[in-house]
Amino acid sequence: METSTDWKSVKAVIFDLMGTCTDWKSSIVASLQNQQPPTTVDLPAFADAWRAGFFQEIHRRFELGEPAEDIDITHRRVLDFLLEKAGIGWGEDARRSLVASWHNQTAWPDSIAGIELLKQNYFVVVLANGTTRLQLDIVKSSGLPFHSLFSSQLLDLTKPDPQIYLKAVKLLDLRPSDCVMVAAHAYDLRAAAKIGMKTIYVHRLTEDLHEDMERIRTECDASVDGTTGDLTGGLSAVAAILGAVST
Structure with a gap:
């Protein structure tokens, strides 16, 4: 309009x-699938939660007057939180690979x-x-x-x-x-x-x-x-x- x-x-x-x-979502869901997650995990919903968590973090930092943060650090912090919440124990290599997938869209x-x-x-x-x-x-x-x-x-x-x-x-x-x-x-x-x-x-x-x-x-x-x-x-x-x- x-x-x-x-x-x-x-x-x-x-x-x-x-x-x-x-x-971004297609690449993130594909990267999550490559890690062979538990079949109980809703990958599109997980990707949405990761994205929403990123936005929550940047808005929180902005409201607190904190400086811009490397987006890879923000994505990693949110990912770690979501994996712990879901009870998924992926190792360091898998987590680094998932964070890097945001660079390929x-x-x-x-x-x-x-x-x-x-x-x-x-x-x-x-x-x-x-x-x-x-x-x-x-x-x-x-x-x-x-x-x-x-x-x-x-x-x-x-x-x-x-x-x-x-x-x-x-x-x-x-x-x-x-x-x-x-x-x-x-x-x-x-x-x-x-x-x-x-x-x-x-x-x-x-x-x-x-x-x-x-x-x-x-x-x-x-x-x-x-x-x-x-x-x-x-x-x-x-x-x-x-x-x-x-x-």
Whole structure:
């Protein structure tokens, strides 16, 4: 759904990465399966709990004013907690392998085409929590063709701190109103909107499992459906909203 927002001033499209552009869940579930877990473990639910635990940790650290943490450390701490809770005694090698699997992800079917279209007219960059190495590994494994990558490690700030959005915009030598933040996470877009960025929400089946989608659609400048696997949805639909179409 598109609102009456005027997109003519947009010069840069800034993306969240995991979940928005990549299907993290498929790679995590496959990695869990490779460890031959007990048959009683619901692997998709375990993956969702791991992801939710990560978000709980970064929001907790942000609210306490703690500095950005290496995402591998956060993922490992949450994994250890979940394995203990489930009574699964995997060793160090298995745990390291599982944490490393977050660095190897595939793009959603619409992502590469959508980004390629947007690159014709806009700066297209990533702004996401995590390390620069994580982003480089994800971009390499997924083939996502971004112009540049801004990590929380690189900017020494964590989303949803308003300063991380302002710093990214400043590095692009633009104003917030010149930029649109694209994400599958409502908290991300709410923070970006507060500093004057335009916002587009991408609905993905793996993200915002407990958010009210109708509320999100009213909060954002536009929203697109990225749940069907249709190549014209998701980021391709973002490109269409911004007038970047194939010729």
